[in-house]
Amino acid sequence: MEDLGEKFFQVVIALAIFAAIIGLIMLLVDRAPKSFRDKATIIGFLAPAAVLLAVGLVGPAVLTALLAFTDRNGDPNGLDNFVWMFTQPEALVTLRNTVLWVILVPLLSTGIGLAYAVFIDKARGEKGLKALVFMPMAISMVGAGVIWRFMYAYRGAEQEQIGLLNQILVWFGSEPKQFLLDAPENTFFLIAVMIWIQTGFAMVILSAAIKGIPNEIVEAARLDGASAWQQFRNITIPSIRGALIVVITTITIGTLKVFDIVRTMTAGNFETSVIANEMYTQAFRANEPGRGAALALVLFLMVLPIVVYNARQLKMQREIR
Amino acid sequence: MSAIPADASAATAVATEDVIESRRPEPMARRVRQRLTSRGATAAAIIIATIWTIPTFGLFISSFRPEDSIQNSGWWNFLGDFQFTLENYGDVLASGRSSSPNLGQYFLNSLAIVIPGTIFPLVLASMAAYIFAWGRFRGKDTLFIFVFALQIVPLQMALIPLLSLFINLKIGEFQLLPAGTYAQLWIAHTIFALPLAIFLLHNFISEIPGEMIEAARVDGAGHATIFWRIILPLSVPAIASFGIFQFLWVWNDLLVALVFSGGTADVAPITQRLAELTGTRGNEWHRLTAGAFVSMIVPLAVFFGLQRYFVRGLLAGGLKG
Numbered sequence: 073m074e075d076l077g078e079k080f081f082q083v084v085i086a087l088a089i090f091a092a093i094i095g096l097i098m099l100l101v102d103r104a105p106k107s108f109r110d111k112a113t114i115i116g117f118l119a120p121a122a123v124l125l126a127v128g129l130v131g132p133a134v135l136t137a138l139l140a141f142t143d144r145n146g147d148p149n150g151l152d153n154f155v156w157m158f159t160q161p162e163a164l165v166t167l168r169n170t171v172l173w174v175i176l177v178p179l180l181s182t183g184i185g186l187a188y189a190v191f192i193d194k195a196r197g198e199k200g201l202k203a204l205v206f207m208p209m210a211i212s213m214v215g216a217g218v219i220w221r222f223m224y225a226y227r228g229a230e231q232e233q234i235g236l237l238n239q240i241l242v243w244f245g246s247e248p249k250q251f252l253l254d255a256p257e258n259t260f261f262l263i264a265v266m267i268w269i270q271t272g273f274a275m276v277i278l279s280a281a282i283k284g285i286p287n288e289i290v291e292a293a294r295l296d297g298a299s300a301w302q303q304f305r306n307i308t309i310p311s312i313r314g315a316l317i318v319v320i321t322t323i324t325i326g327t328l329k330v331f332d333i334v335r336t337m338t339a340g341n342f343e344t345s346v347i348a349n350e351m352y353t354q355a356f357r358a359n360e361p362g363r364g365a366a367l368a369l370v371l372f373l374m375v376l377p378i379v380v381y382n383a384r385q386l387k388m389q390r391e392i393r
Numbered sequence: 394m395s396a397i398p399a400d401a402s403a404a405t406a407v408a409t410e411d412v413i414e415s416r417r418p419e420p421m422a423r424r425v426r427q428r429l430t431s432r433g434a435t436a437a438a439i440i441i442a443t444i445w446t447i448p449t450f451g452l453f454i455s456s457f458r459p460e461d462s463i464q465n466s467g468w469w470n471f472l473g474d475f476q477f478t479l480e481n482y483g484d485v486l487a488s489g490r491s492s493s494p495n496l497g498q499y500f501l502n503s504l505a506i507v508i509p510g511t512i513f514p515l516v517l518a519s520m521a522a523y524i525f526a527w528g529r530f531r532g533k534d535t536l537f538i539f540v541f542a543l544q545i546v547p548l549q550m551a552l553i554p555l556l557s558l559f560i561n562l563k564i565g566e567f568q569l570l571p572a573g574t575y576a577q578l579w580i581a582h583t584i585f586a587l588p589l590a591i592f593l594l595h596n597f598i599s600e601i602p603g604e605m606i607e608a609a610r611v612d613g614a615g616h617a618t619i620f621w622r623i624i625l626p627l628s629v630p631a632i633a634s635f636g637i638f639q640f641l642w643v644w645n646d647l648l649v650a651l652v653f654s655g656g657t658a659d660v661a662p663i664t665q666r667l668a669e670l671t672g673t674r675g676n677e678w679h680r681l682t683a684g685a686f687v688s689m690i691v692p693l694a695v696f697f698g699l700q701r702y703f704v705r706g707l708l709a710g711g712l713k714g
Contacts (some may be wrong), residue, residue, distance in 0.1 A: 075498060079505045082575060086509050094516060098617040113616040114528045119519040121587050125543060126582035132554035133546045139553060184441065191438035202437065203700070205445045210696035211689045212645030214664045218671055218685040219448045222455065222678065234468055234678070236451055240465050268445065300431065329547055332647040336668045348648075351549050356652060361553050368549040379545040 077123050093120075126351045138339065139365035145352045147364075153366035156189045157226075158240070166345045169259050171378060173346055177327040178320045183203075185274025185319070190304060202279065204273035213269065217336030224251035255343035262344055265333050270326065281315035285293055314385070321382040325375055432685045456481055481683035494670055494680055496660060496687050503644055503662040503691075505575055510582035510643040514695060515636055518590030518666035519598070523594065523624050525591065526599035537595070543588040550651050555581065559653070574653040578662075579655050582643050590635055597631035598624055637702050642694055663688045 097116045104112035110383050143149040157163045185205075190328045192201045208216060224233030229247055233239040238248040284306065293303050309316075331348040340349045347367050355364025438645050455468045459478050466474060486497040525537045562569045567581040570576045587631050601624065609619050625632075647664045657671070670681060 076501060083505050083508055084486075086575070086701070087512065090509070090513060092549065094520075098621075101613045102617045104587040109615070110529070114524050114530050117520040117524045117528075117616070117620075121517045121591065124517070124580070124584050125540065125587055127558070128552050128555055128580070129543055129546060129588075132551035132558070136550045137560070143587075167706065170440075188438060188441050191441075193394070195435065195438070201442055203697075204442045207449065207693070208445070210641065211449075212664050212692065214645070214647050214668045214671075214690045215685050219452045219673060219680050220451055222682065223448050234463065234465075234467050235559065236447065236469065237469065239469070241685035254583065268448070270627045271445070285512050320565050329549070332668070335651075336671050339672060348547075348549060352648065352651070365553060368547065371547050372545070373549055374544055375547060 074187055083171040111165045120320050134366045139361055140363045140369045141366075144360050144362060148228075149362065153363045156363060157366060157370065162345075163350070165343050166347060167349045169344060170346045172259055173263055173327050173330060174324055175261075175356065176263050176268045176324040177270060177330075181270035181323055182274045182278075182319050184267070185271045186278050188271070189275045189279035192307065193279065204278065206277055208269045211266075213330075213332035214336050215266055216269055217333050217374075220261075220268070221252070221337055225251050225262060226252075250336055252344075253342050256337070257345050258342055262333055262337055265325060265337070266330055270323050274323065277315055277319050278312060281312035317382070317385050321378050324378055326372060330372055347374075401530075406530055407635075422532035427474070452682050452685060455678065456686050457675065461525055461640070463682070467680040473569050481679045482687070485680050485684045485687060491602055494666060494674075494684060496663060496666060496684050498658045499661060499663040500687060502575075502658075502660055503664070506578050506582070506650075506660075506662050507640055507643045511636055511640045513579060513583040514586035514590050515638060516519045518587055518594050519628065519647040521587075521591045523620055524597050525595045526601075527603075541592050544592070548585050548649070551585075552648075555584075556652055572653075573657055573660055575660055576652040578649065578660070581649050584640050585606060585649070586642075590639070593635055594631055597628055600629050632714075637699055638694060641695060643700065652673065 097120070101109070101113045117313055143152065153280055157167070165300060188205060192198050197203065223235055223237050225233075225254045226238055226248055227233050227235075229242075233242055233248055235251075237251065243249055252258050289307055289311070290303065293307050298306065329348050330346060331352065334344060334346055334349040335352070338344045340346075340353055345353070348371060349370065351364045351367035353358040353364075354367060416659075451468045454471050455463050457477050457479070458468065458471060459476050459480065462474060462476055474630060485491050485494050486500075521540075525533065525540075559580075560568075560572065564647045570580065605623060605627075606619055609623055614622070644662075645664060646662070647668055648666040650662050651668075656665065663684075667681075667684050670684060674680065
């Protein structure tokens with residue numbers, strides 16, 4: 073238990089130092105000469121965040137962009153890293169997988185989340201039903217990885233299965249399957265984990281949006297004799313368009329950066345790697361920081377248009393209101 | 394109503410959800426509702442809810458079964474072959490045994506990382522947000538938009554240079570932020586949280602009525618006083634929402650930990666240890682199941698205890714990462 077004491081001590085010291093720094097800033101700001109006080113406040117309040125962002129995010133991002141054009145010794149090598157990325161078979165598999173993830177995860181989790189939100193809308197026990205699907209969102213992707221590795225667990229046909237999915241296969245009379253080893257379909261089984269996590273997110277936001285649809289519109293449609301499907305298509309979908317865009321773009325960005333699931337379940341082996349994982353492998357395991365940086369840069373370029381689109385949509389919505 | 398108006402549509406939707414939920418359903422509405430919630434939809438909802446719950450449930454059951462049972466029969470047989478043990482939990486937590494994965498230590502590390510990792514960015518971001526909301530200086534809007542735009546930089550872009558920066562940060566021979574301490578993790582998490590935190594808190598703080606701040610100034614209060622006595626207390630809802638979100642994000646993180654923790658039992662968080670275990674002892678299911686639940690207990694408690702704030706933070710924080 074001395075360990076506990078020591079860890080506790082470190083945290084307390086850190087908090088104390090932090091409090092001292094903040095206290096000092098406050099003191100200096102308050103004691104500054106009157107003519108200078110406003111300026112001192114602005115500088116004092118902004119400086120910590122500004123320095124951290126400049127040194128820890130802006131600078132490194134620029135350096136990474138430059139690093140993308142160097143080899144493992146740090147010498148410039150032009151576009152070699154990108155040529156590697158778009159020509160080497162392993163790297164191409166990584167790109168292909170990323171594309172699969174980015175198409176399937178947002179579509180399926182939004183689709184299932186929307187269906188579920190509509191199905192349970194105003195049903196009895198709605199809150200509990202929501203919590204069940206939403207819960208995976210709270211646990212770590214590492215935890216989710218363990219959960220699903222157990223679902224996919226494989227035993228030879230002569231043994232009793234301990235993974236539920238293989239047991240189901242056996243019940244239906246087929247051979248147990250190495251879900252995580254057999255390429256290329258293993259990528260889909262990893263994608264399923266991400267869908268499992270993200271569906272709850274889509275469901276919660278879309279459900280909130282559905283509840284925001286004015287009752288009169290729904291009532292009017294019902295009086296006009298619209299079927300449930302017609303109501304869904306002509307009223308629900310157009311009314312929650314904004315929320316749908318937010319959900320899809322958010323999940324897309326999250327999916328592009330997915331790392332933990334792949335790391336925990338296959339470590340990117342068996343042709344399951346994706347950009348974010350390959351970036352880590354190249355930069356911190358294979359000692360190829362240039363390639364890692366190039367992958368990070370590509371990731372950035374893929375995220376960029378989605379965020380810009382999202383920001384514009386948001387702006388448009390605000391102008392309409 | 395809604396704490397953080399970051400995303401227009403989603404936030405309004407949440408506000409409306411609260412209103413609707415508090416409204417008493419009228420008998421007429423109830424009749425209509427029953428007609429609408431068709432049997433097919435209910436069945437589909439139950440199927441989805443079941444599929445979404447089973448994986449976690451299976452792991453949970455298994456974590457209480459003896460090693461022998463886990464390895465030799467599927468967890469779905471648990472009723473027929475009922476055995477209950479806490480041995481697995483004892484095994485993963487106890488630090489005495491040499492074969493134990495020692496998760497207790499790592500659990501403490503997670504706590505030691507997450508507390509400053511949540512407090513630091515919240516304080517610094519509130520200070521910056523206050524200036525962005527109420528300070529007056531040239532170029533303020535441009536700077537704010539720039540900070541907002543930093544959200545699109547994936548943290549993968551910053552990892553490689555930030556790590557070498559930490560290593561090279563020396564005064565003489567004295568290393569300011571040595572590897573294998575919490576400090577690197579605290580600072581990294583703070584940096585990566587700042588853009589989103591500043592943006593969200595700014596939105597909230599700028600809605601505080603200007604008269605209150607004016608009145609305090611007339612009474613002779615300085616900026617520091619206004620910040621601590623007026624701004625922070627009034628911003629509690631926003632700070633709580635973002636705080637929970639950041640807490641879960643840091644607790645569940647793997648990538649930042651892998652890069653900055655050095656991986657020793659002195660510093661590494663529980664997610665990292667669990668990911669390591671799946672790699673090296675991927676078939677010791679009695680340890681993995683219990684270990685996964687030890688790592689999930691805090692997020693699940695936060696989730697079930699503070700679901701409301703969690704949803705708000707999520708709605709507002711979709712772009713983080």
